[in-house]
Amino acid sequence: MRKFRVAIIRYLLLLPLLILLAASSPRDEGTTGDSDAASLERNRQLLQKWKTDPEHYARLRRDLRDFWALPEAKRQQLRRLDRDFYRLNSKTQKRLWNVAEHYTAWLERLPEDERRLIEQTTDTQDRLRLIRTIRERQWIERLPQKVREDLEKLPAKEKSSRIALLRKQEQRQRQLWSRPIPNKKQAK
């Protein structure tokens, strides 16, 4: 009886080890919710298609390697972003995609030092502030010379309210331009 008890205690002592070994065995990282059977099948078909385009396929392989070279926290962050984005309705997705394309195109056109500064700013609010500052400076640079000179002469507080007013005017102008031109015959 005593030997039996000792044997049980020994096995109980080994239990945490077995649990940890099971927990630490290699397994998949958290998936995106995109890894069910239907999605995998869709991805397989897409991949078959892209394999016929060697350039595109090579780019994918490169990006895959880069993705796996990222720290795990960063990989998880990108998975989370993808999951959050694809939870939005298709109209919002389309709009945000458009925004992202304009943003990345703008970022790539920026001088190296400014782009690096934006990319290195980790805090979201700080980064937005920085982007807003650069965008405002670029917007002022595009203004007619006379308007720009008048703006530069204003004190800081008045300058920002003037910029807001000018932006509003520009927006109204854009809305007017985007309206369809009325047919002359209909107008008569």
Next chain:
Amino acid sequence: MTEPAQLSDQERADLVAYLDGELSGEAARAVEAKLSLNPAFRAEADALRRTWELLDFLPRPQPSARFTHRTMERLSPLRTGEQRWRDRWRASCLGLGWAAALLLAGWGGYAGYNRLVSREPGEPELLRDLRIIENKRMYDRIENLDFWQALDSPDLFGNEASNS
């Protein structure tokens, strides 16, 4: 010459106890009185003392190694509860120590392997994360949905997105 009177069994037992230092108080004093008054008693005491002195010259028997072991084995069931608890605690600590060491070795090996051996992603990873890999260059620059939504503001990229 008169033959000394024989000591009774009780008197001899008292005398032996006195010589062994086991008597005290009244009993010891009674034996001391007999020693001073009774020559036969004194002679018996001398004889006993001499016998014991001779015993000191005899070689002392050494207990065998097995004797100690067997004695301890026989005594083990008589150990106190505290001793038993202490033994069990020691055994548990030893077991836990081994388990912890194995655990640490297993974890260290796994973590070390993953750190040192670079993992080359293959087609299964590409299939699983195809959407992320496709959009990676965009996601790299956006990082989180809050930032993305904040970019959709008229003074940032909202107007451009509306016009395109």
